[in-house]
Amino acid sequence: MDFGSRLKELRAAKKITQQQLGDQIHVSKVSISGYERGERSPDRETLTSLADFFEVSTDYLLGRENKDIKNSVEIGGIIPEEFSIPILGRIAASSPAGLVSDYEGEIFIQPSTIQKYGRNDIFALRVLGDSMNRIIPDGAIAIIRKSCDWEDGDICAVTINGDDATLKQVSKTAKGIKFAPLSYSKFHAPWEYVKDEDEVDVIIHGVFLYGIIPTDKM
Numbered sequence: 001m002d003f004g005s006r007l008k009e010l011r012a013a014k015k016i017t018q019q020q021l022g023d024q025i026h027v028s029k030v031s032i033s034g035y036e037r038g039e040r041s042p043d044r045e046t047l048t049s050l051a052d053f054f055e056v057s058t059d060y061l062l063g064r065e066n067k068d069i070k071n072s073v074e075i076g077g078i079i080p081e082e083f084s085i086p087i088l089g090r091i092a093a094s095s096p097a098g099l100v101s102d103y104e105g106e107i108f109i110q111p112s113t114i115q116k117y118g119r120n121d122i123f124a125l126r127v128l129g130d131s132m133n134r135i136i137p138d139g140a141i142a143i144i145r146k147s148c149d150w151e152d153g154d155i156c157a158v159t160i161n162g163d164d165a166t167l168k169q170v171s172k173t174a175k176g177i178k179f180a181p182l183s184y185s186k187f188h189a190p191w192e193y194v195k196d197e198d199e200v201d202v203i204i205h206g207v208f209l210y211g212i213i214p215t216d217k218m
Contacts, residue, residue, distance in 0.1 A: 003062050004038040010054045010061075011036075025049040048112045057111035084108050087124045087141060109143055113209060121146045123206070125157065125167075131181035131188040132167055136211035142167060144206035155182070155208035161200050167208065177202070 011021050011032075018032040027046060034040030042050065051058045084106040107124050114122065125142050135155060136142055144157045152171040158179065159165050168179035176195050181188035193202045 002038065003041070004036045006061055006063055007032075007050065008036040010056070014054070021053075024053055048116070051112045052110060055110065058115065059111070085114075085119060085122055085124050085143075087126060107141055107212065109212070113143065117145050122209075124212075125165075127167060127211070130185055131183045132169075133184055134182040135208075136167070137213065139214065141212040141214065143209045143212065145209050146206045148204055150204055150207055156204045157206045157208065159203050159205060170204065 011018070016024075017029075018036070019029040022029045022032045025046060026049075027042075031040060031042075031046075035042060047058050047061065051061055054061070087105055087107050109122070109124070123144050123146065125144060127136050127140050127142050128138060130138050132155070142157070150156050150170060154170055155167065156170045157165065157167055158170070166179065169182055171178050171180070173192055175197075176193045178190055178192045180190035193200070195202075
């Protein structure tokens with residue numbers, strides 16, 4: 001099956017129009033129509049956006065795979081190693097708490113994520129607590145991109161004094177870094193780390209990409 005036919009099939013399965021699909025990935029209806037008729041080819045960014053939206057690999061979209069890898073996993077298939085990463089432990093989303101480095105198993109992630117960042121630069125952690133439940137619920141799996149670089153508003157995995165960890169939204173302040181919860185509860189408050197005043201070591205290990213809710217939490 002070629003790209004246009006596969007795209008049309010996936011769109012039909014979701015029961016959305018060409019206009020609705022275009023709105024989701026920020027391209028015109030004319031472009032979607034052109035893709036499906038084989039008159040246009042998407043650029044790499046658009047192809048990745050389509051793969052992310054339909055939760056398939058780019059190879060599947062392009063007709064290089066006979067079936068959707070994600071669906072084969074969901075019905076009990078074997079997860080290809082190149083599309084899975086280990087769940088390394090747990091991270092608190094309430095207050096800083098111990099990061100458990102035990103191995104919980106493997107989790108399948110979007111192939112486009114691995115293609116974009118590289119399998120060795122991504123890790124997964126289980127979230128405990130409700131202080132980030134506007135973004136990721138208690139018990140879900142956080143997919144983190146390894147990086148010490150971040151921008152204001154990013155949600156990051158942070159360790160405190162080497163062995164404590166938390167997941168929070170971070171932003172720069174006049175004196176240091178503010179770590180803020182994103183919760184529906186009013187019981188969580190932001191806190192600020194001031195490098196020259198606080199006698200703790202704060203390390204930002206990575207930026208949150210997205211969360212995966214285990215099937216038993218759905």
